[in-house]
Amino acid sequence: MVSLTAASVVPVSCAMALLGVGCLAAALLAFLLVRQLVKQRRPPGFPPGPSPIPIIGNIFSLATEPHVFLKRQSEVHGQIFSLDLGGIMTVVLNGYDCVKECLYHQSEVFADRPSLPLFKKMTKMGGLLNCKYGKGWNDHRKLACNSFRYFGSGQRLFERKISEECMFFVDAIDGHKGKPFNPKHLVTNAVSNITNLIIFGQRFTYDDRDFQHMIEIFSENVELAVSGWALLYNAFPWIEYMPFGKHQKLFRNATEVYDFLLEVIKRFSHGRVPHVPRHYVDAYLDELEQNSGDPSSSFSYENLIYSVGELIIAGTETTTNTLRWAMLYMALYPNIQERVHREIDGVLTNGRAPTLEDKHKMPYVEAVLHEILRFCNIVPLGIFRATSQEAKVNGYTIPKGTMVITNLYSVHFDEKYWNEPGVFSPQRFLDSSGNFVRREAFLPFSLGRRHCLGEQLARMEMFLFFTTLLQRFHLQFPPGTVPTVTPKLGMTLQPKPYSICAVRRQQKFPGS
Numbered sequence: 001m002v003s004l005t006a007a008s009v010v011p012v013s014c015a016m017a018l019l020g021v022g023c024l025a026a027a028l029l030a031f032l033l034v035r036q037l038v039k040q041r042r043p044p045g046f047p048p049g050p051s052p053i054p055i056i057g058n059i060f061s062l063a064t065e066p067h068v069f070l071k072r073q074s075e076v077h078g079q080i081f082s083l084d085l086g087g088i089m090t091v092v093l094n095g096y097d098c099v100k101e102c103l104y105h106q107s108e109v110f111a112d113r114p115s116l117p118l119f120k121k122m123t124k125m126g127g128l129l130n131c132k133y134g135k136g137w138n139d140h141r142k143l144a145c146n147s148f149r150y151f152g153s154g155q156r157l158f159e160r161k162i163s164e165e166c167m168f169f170v171d172a173i174d175g176h177k178g179k180p181f182n183p184k185h186l187v188t189n190a191v192s193n194i195t196n197l198i199i200f201g202q203r204f205t206y207d208d209r210d211f212q213h214m215i216e217i218f219s220e221n222v223e224l225a226v227s228g229w230a231l232l233y234n235a236f237p238w239i240e241y242m243p244f245g246k247h248q249k250l251f252r253n254a255t256e257v258y259d260f261l262l263e264v265i266k267r268f269s270h271g272r273v274p275h276v277p278r279h280y281v282d283a284y285l286d287e288l289e290q291n292s293g294d295p296s297s298s299f300s301y302e303n304l305i306y307s308v309g310e311l312i313i314a315g316t317e318t319t320t321n322t323l324r325w326a327m328l329y330m331a332l333y334p335n336i337q338e339r340v341h342r343e344i345d346g347v348l349t350n351g352r353a354p355t356l357e358d359k360h361k362m363p364y365v366e367a368v369l370h371e372i373l374r375f376c377n378i379v380p381l382g383i384f385r386a387t388s389q390e391a392k393v394n395g396y397t398i399p400k401g402t403m404v405i406t407n408l409y410s411v412h413f414d415e416k417y418w419n420e421p422g423v424f425s426p427q428r429f430l431d432s433s434g435n436f437v438r439r440e441a442f443l444p445f446s447l448g449r450r451h452c453l454g455e456q457l458a459r460m461e462m463f464l465f466f467t468t469l470l471q472r473f474h475l476q477f478p479p480g481t482v483p484t485v486t487p488k489l490g491m492t493l494q495p496k497p498y499s500i501c502a503v504r505r506q507q508k509f510p511g512s
Contacts, residue, residue, distance in 0.1 A: 042082060045397030047091060049073070049082035057084030059231045065489065066226075067380035067409035070094060074410060080394050083405075086235020088116070090403040094410040096417055096441035102393060103406065103448035108133075111449040112386040114403035117237035118230055118247075122254055126298065127306030129314060133388050133449075136298030140307060143287060145453050147280040152198045153456045159356055162461060165193050165203065166353075166468040172206055173473065173502045180478040180499040183327055188215055188320045194461055195315030195454075199308055200268040201279035214260050217253045218313045223490035224250040226381075261305050281308065311454075318378050318444075319458045321494040323465055325376040326369065328483060328495050329424065331475045336426060339364055341505070344471050354467040356460060362467070363436035367429035369462050373444040375424050378492050380409040382446045408443055417441035473502040 042048075050073055052058050061069055061083075073081060074094035083090045093099050102110045112133040113119065119130045128144055131137040152158050169190040173183070186206065192215055193203040204211040224230060229246035233239055239247065269281050277283040284304050291297035330337040347361045348354055359366065384403055391398040398404075413421040417440065419428065431437050445452035452458070469475075477483065483498035 042089065043397070043399055046089070047080050047082045047394075047396045047398075048077050049084070049092075050077070052084035055086070056232075056235070057086045057088075059086050059235065060228065062226075062231065063228050067377065067407055070381075070405070070407045071410040071413065074407075078394070080396060085231060085403075088114075088235060088403055090405060091398055092405045092407060094407045096411045096414045096443075098394070099406055099408070099411055099443065099447065102391070102404070103446065103450075106391060106393070107448035109387055109389055109391045110385050110404055112388040112401075114384055114386040115401070116234045116384070116403070118225070118234050118250075121233075121237075121240070121251065123306045123310075124302070126300075126303040127310050129310040129383060130306075131298075135296065139287075139298060140303070141453065143283060144280070144307070144311065147283050148198060148454060148457060150277075150283075151201070151279055152194075153460060158197075159460065159464075161197055162194055162464050163353055163355075163468070165190055166464055168193075168206070169465065170468055170472050173469070174504065176502065178501055178503045180501050182497055182499055183502075184320075184324060184497065185212075187323050187327075188219070188316060190465065191320045191323065191461060192312065192316040194457065195312055197279075198315075198457075199280045199311055200264065201282075202268065210260065214257055215312075215316065217257050218309070218316070221250055221253050221257075222313065222317055222492055223488070224253075226489075226491050257309060258305050261308050262301075265304065265308060280311070314452070315454050315457070317492050317494075318452070319461050319465075321378050321492055322369070322372060322376070322458075322462055323469075324495050325378075326372050326462075326466055327469070327475055327500055328485070328498060329372060330470070331477050331500055332482070332485070333424070334476070336368065337470070337475060340368060340470050341474070344467055348467075348471055351471075354464060354471065356463065358467070359463055360436075363430060363434060364426065365463070365467060365470075366436045367426040369466060370429045370439075370442065371424060371426040374412045374418075374442060376487070376493060377409045377412055378444060378494075379446075380407070380493055381491075382406045382408055383450070383491075385450060406446065408446065411441055411443050414441055469502075472505060474505050476501050476503065 050058055050061065053060075062085075070092050071094060073092070079093070079095040079098035081092055081094075083092060093102055113125070113130050115125060115132070119125055123130050125132050126136070128137075128140045131140060148154075169186060172186050172190075173181075189204070189206045189212070192211075196203055224246050227246050230250065233245075233247040239245060240251075242248075265281055268279065269285055272278075272282050272285060274289065275286055277286055281304070284299065284307070288299040288301070288304070291299050330340065343362050343364045344354070347358050382405075384405055386404060387398050387400055387402045389400050391402075412418070415421060429436060429439065445455040445458070478499055478501055481499065484496055486496065487493035488496050
């Protein structure tokens with residue numbers, strides 16, 4: 001009897017243990033579910049918005065053309081409304097009036113960055129672009145602005161350096177002898193070299209494979225950073241431990257880029273003389289040494305790597321994609337291209353190279369570049385922001401730390417400020433006498449304290465590269481082909497790969 005009783009106890013104990021584990025798991029799951037649903041409740045006074053799906057919220061609504069979806073939602077819920085991104089309560093700003101109220105009139109309130117798991121993983125909320133609003137951001141922003149001024153746009157010789165890069169660029173295009181080619185590679189290299197001159201004091205050749213690879217990874221991460229997987233990771237960071245998903249590719253790319261940047265920084269800081277900086281890296285290392293005894297200082301080798309990477313990608317993506325769209329639209333609208341040719345030829349007599357002083361003499365060229373920036377919306381949602389303190393907007397209350405999306409696409413397609421915004425028309429930037437006119441609702445570089453610090457440099461590059469290119473070439477598509485103008489989605493809107501023919505115009509041009 002004793003042996004039979006002992007034997008019967010074992011399976012009962014196992015069953016009880018399994019039942020207990022199952023109950024604990026169910027209770028934990030129920031707790032997490034209730035916790036998630038509580039997170040998804042809108043706070044009192046919060047803007048309304050589209051109804052979320054339980055748990056995942058409105059994440060999948062942003063999977064395709066999020067800027068278009070958000071503008072359509074503003075027509076239902078108003079210029080300011082909310083989204084639930086898997087428990088991350090988010091406010092969306094639409095239309096020029098609303099964006100100006102928040103980013104300009106309440107600039108400091110909307111100057112923070114959201115503490116998203118993705119930002120924490122990628123840059124630990126350090127560096128420059130994703131840094132939290134405060135002393136660290138102020139110090140890094142000041143250093144970057146000074147560096148762009150001292151080593152870039154504020155330097156008299158820097159325009160000549162851009163012009164030299166323009167010549168490398170058009171000479172490389174000339175090598176295709178008017179045959180079809182994809183301009184992405186050459187445009188990206190040429191534009192990134194301008195930023196490289198400021199950061200490293202040196203350009204990279206167009207056949208530098210290591211640098212090319214890094215730029216390609218950067219470009220890929222710009223797409224991956226707003227993919228569905230990235231949004232899911234922000235909502236549910238535990239998926240980091242899943243062996244699959246595009247977020248894993250994002251992290252692998254970042255690690256590879258940071259390792260490469262560390263080696264490049266070491267190479268270009270060799271021979272540095274303290275307090276005699278040759279470029280941004282030298283200037284940063286000076287700050288790092290001067291603040292070495294200050295525990296509150298945010299200057300570090302890690303933040304140097306993050307800052308360099310962010311400046312390279314920010315200085316490359318916007319201008320590169322603007323020029324790629326410009327080439328596509330010139331070939332798509334030959335009548336506009338012909339008028340650009342006439343204006344360039346009328347100003348740049350005897351084939352001389354363009355200078356920034358020619359800018360005010362070329363109102364139509366300026367109008368074309370502005371319309372491309374407006375119509376193509378290179379950075380449609382800007383970079384996500386957060387409130388640094390409680391905000392009051394249009395009668396709504398937005399708590400401190402709330403993530404904010406600024407839909408710049410809705411600003412550039414705001415019917416209140418733009419007549420027929422869905423039509424590509426450079427003429428909207430000209431008055432009745434053909435003079436260039438600035439438009440109020442034009443914010444391709446955003447607004448407020450977090451506006452693009454490289455705006456002046458980007459404008460210099462766009463004008464010089466565009467005029468040098470159109471002075472030398474007529475752009476047309478290969479016979480029988482017309483590429484799509486539907487953009488490739490990511491943090492930036494870039495053209496899908498296309499081929500173009502750059503045919504040498506019959507003019508006298510300056511030598512290489």
